[in-house]
Amino acid sequence: MANERRQCVRYLFLRLQPEWRRLDPMEQARHKEEFGLAVKGFHGRLLLRSYSLVGTRGDCDLLLWLVAENLETLQALETAIFSTGLGGYLETPYSYLGMTKRSEYDFPEVSGEPDRTVITPSDARYLFVYPFVKKREWYGLSFEARQEAMNDHVRIGRSYPSIRINTTYSFGLDDQEFVVAFEGSDPGEFLDLVMELRGSPASAYTERDVPVFTCVQMSLWDALDSLGGASVARRDALVPVDAEGYTPVAEKTELPPGAAKRVYLGSEAVALFNVGGTYYAVSDRCTHGRASLSEGRVDTKSCVLHCPWHDGRFELATGRPVGGPPTVPIRTFDVKTNGERILVR
Numbered sequence: 001m002a003n004e005r006r007q008c009v010r011y012l013f014l015r016l017q018p019e020w021r022r023l024d025p026m027e028q029a030r031h032k033e034e035f036g037l038a039v040k041g042f043h044g045r046l047l048l049r050s051y052s053l054v055g056t057r058g059d060c061d062l063l064l065w066l067v068a069e070n071l072e073t074l075q076a077l078e079t080a081i082f083s084t085g086l087g088g089y090l091e092t093p094y095s096y097l098g099m100t101k102r103s104e105y106d107f108p109e110v111s112g113e114p115d116r117t118v119i120t121p122s123d124a125r126y127l128f129v130y131p132f133v134k135k136r137e138w139y140g141l142s143f144e145a146r147q148e149a150m151n152d153h154v155r156i157g158r159s160y161p162s163i164r165i166n167t168t169y170s171f172g173l174d175d176q177e178f179v180v181a182f183e184g185s186d187p188g189e190f191l192d193l194v195m196e197l198r199g200s201p202a203s204a205y206t207e208r209d210v211p212v213f214t215c216v217q218m219s220l221w222d223a224l225d226s227l228g229g230a231s232v233a234r235r236d237a238l239v240p241v242d243a244e245g246y247t248p249v250a251e252k253t254e255l256p257p258g259a260a261k262r263v264y265l266g267s268e269a270v271a272l273f274n275v276g277g278t279y280y281a282v283s284d285r286c287t288h289g290r291a292s293l294s295e296g297r298v299d300t301k302s303c304v305l306h307c308p309w310h311d312g313r314f315e316l317a318t319g320r321p322v323g324g325p326p327t328v329p330i331r332t333f334d335v336k337t338n339g340e341r342i343l344v345r
Contacts (some may be wrong), residue, residue, distance in 0.1 A: 001301065002242040004101060004102060004117060005117055005118070006099045006100050006101055006134075007068065007098065007099065007100045007117070007118065007119055008067070008068050008070060008097070008099055009065075009066070009073060009095070009097070009098050009100065009119060009168045009179070009300075010064075010065075010066040010067075010068075010074050010095070010097055011063060011064075011065060011066075011094075011095065011096040011097075011179060011181070011343055012063065012064040012065075012066060012078065012092065012095055013053070013060040013062070013063050013092065013093055013095065013213065014060060014061060014062040014064070014091070014092060014093075015060045015061055015091045015092075015093045016062075016088065016089060016090060016227050017089045017090070017091065019089065020086070020227075020229065021228055023229070026230070026231065027085070028083065028229035028230040029229075029230045031084065031085040031086035031089075031154065032086060032224040032227075032231065034084045034085055034086065035081060035084045035085075035086040035087065035224060036220055036221055036224060038080045038083070038084050038110060038264075039064075039077070039080075040082065040220075041296060042073070042080070043078075045073055046066055046067060046068040046069075046073050046074070046077065047066070047067040047068075047119065047121070048064060048066055048067075048077075048220075049065040049067070049121050049127075049217065049309075050062065050063070050064055050219065050220040050223040051063040051064075051065065051215035051216055051223065052216045052218055052222075052223045052226040053213060053215055053216070054226045054227065054228075055216075056215070056216070057213060057214070058119055059093050060093050060094060060213070061227055062224075062227070063127070063129070063197065063213065063215045065127065065181070066285065067119045067122070068136065069313040074097075077269075078096075084282055086224075092131045094211065094213075095127075096131055096174060096176065096179045097170060097172065097173050097174040098168030098169055098170040098173065098178065098179045099168060099170075100117045100119060101117060101169050102117055103167075104143075105146070105150045106147065107151070107154050107197060116249070119136075119166060121183065121309070122164055122334075123218055123288055123289035123290075123309070123310055123325065124164065124183035124184050124217065124318070125184075125216065126183070126185065126214060126215065126216060126217065127181055127183055127186040127215040127217060128181070128182040128184070128187075128190055128212065128213070129179065129180070129182075129212070129215055130209050130210060130211065130213065131170075131176035131178070131208070131209070131210075131211075132176060132177060132178040132179065132180050132206070132208070132209050132259060133176055133177050133178075133206075133207040133209075134177060134205055134207055135206070137304065138202075138205035138345060142204050143342050146202075147259070148201075149200070149201040149202040149284075150202055150300075152200050152201055152202070153197065153200045153201075156193070156196050156197055156200055157193065157194075157197070158193070160185035160189060160190075160193045162185065162186065162189060162219075163182055163183070163184040163189060163190055163193055164183040165180060165182050165183075166180070166181040166182075166183070167179075167180050167182070167245065168180075170229055170262050170269055176208075187214065194296075195220055201213065202206055217289075217290060218290055219284070219290055219291060219292035220292060221262060221269060221284070221292055222290070224298065234268075238313035241345075242338075242343065244345070245345045246334070246338075246343035246344065246345045247266075247343060247344055247345065248341045248342070248343050249263035249264070249265065249272065249281075249342060249344050250272060250341075250342045251340050251341060251342070252337065252341070252342060255272060255273075255274045255279070257274050257275070257276055257277055257342040258271050258274065258275075258298075258300070259274050260272065260274075260295070260296070261294060261300070262284055262292065262294035263281075265344055267281070269284035269285065269292075270282070270283065270284055270306075270333060270344060271283070271284040271292070271293040271296075272342065272344070273296035273298055273305070273316060275298055275300055275316065276300060277326050279335040279337070279342055280303075280316040280317065280332075280335065281332065281334075281335045281344045282305070282314070282316060282329045282330050282331065282332050282333065283319075284318055286307045286309065286312055286330070287321075287326050287328035287329070287330055288307065288309075288310060288312050288324075288326040288327075288328075289309045289310050289312075289325070291307050291308055291309035291310075292308070293305060293307060293308075293314075293330070295308045296308045302324060303315065303316045303317060304323075306326065307326070310324060310325050311323075312324035312326035314326065314329070314330050316332075317332070318332065319331060319332040
């Protein structure tokens with residue numbers, strides 16, 4: 001389908017060299033901040049979700065799930081992150097490239113099922129990713145035989161409605177034929193789904209479906225801190241508190257009108273905003289999908305913050321959810337200025 005919209009999808013797995021953890025803590029914190037800002041510079045140019053594999057794999061630590069309209073944007077992002085200080089200590093043990101497209105098979109539509117040609121990540125806690133290759137004998141079957149086998153495969157998948165599949169096609173673009181990524185919030189349920197799929201007729205034609213990656217969704221800043229070493233929070237932990245309990249977190253020059261900045265109050269990440277000269281501070285983590293709210297967008301007329309992941313909306317002044325999926329308010333902080341400093345408590 002030549003006129004069909006297709007997205008370029010990259011699964012970029014990163015491994016941290018152990019030498020990095022022996023660096024000076026201040027340098028570690030600077031590396032994380034530089035890396036995060038490099039990625040943030042691509043906001044609006046691509047869709048990015050970050051995941052930690054610390055504790056689930058021994059050969060990689062981070063996953064960046066990247067979705068763009070062209071390959072050049074993916075290339076530019078990777079160049080940017082490997083140009084940072086942290087990038088000098090990162091390796092790429094696995095990398096998978098694919099594109100979205102409509103399935104050649106015909107399946108009954110399910111109400112509310114997303115368009116498979118457009119990647120729209122959910123708020124699921126986990127992402128289970130693996131490359132996939134079919135045996136050549138599969139393609140020698142008649143289309144009718146393949147359709148029948150896939151009908152049973154899809155029937156089993158739909159019997160687990162909390163597990164959502166994203167399939168990208170890699171024919172001619174990468175070593176595998178497909179990359180499949182399942183979103184879910186219960187690893188046990190995904191395990192049961194995979195075990196049941198093993199008995200389906202289509203499964204007999206699987207050539208390869210490893211390695212498998214269990215990835216924990218979190219904001220990029222939290223994923224970076226999962227690497228160990230010093231965090232940006234620890235770097236700022238020694239900043240003195242004034243007599244009223246306020247902590248300086250930024251300079252006014254760092255936050256011009258319309259800008260946002262992620263800062264720390266002790267060990268807590270705070271999203272700081274300048275809306276027409278008025279400063280607001282709220283918890284950086286969305287109460288719905290764990291997104292970093294400092295990467296969100298503020299409607300200056302209503303003073304409402306839009307979460308960058310699922311368009312949850314919060315009043316900046318009160319933290320109250322006013323739209324989208326969130327039902328739990330975000331924490332707000334008091335803000336004042338002293339000369340050129342912005343202080344929060």
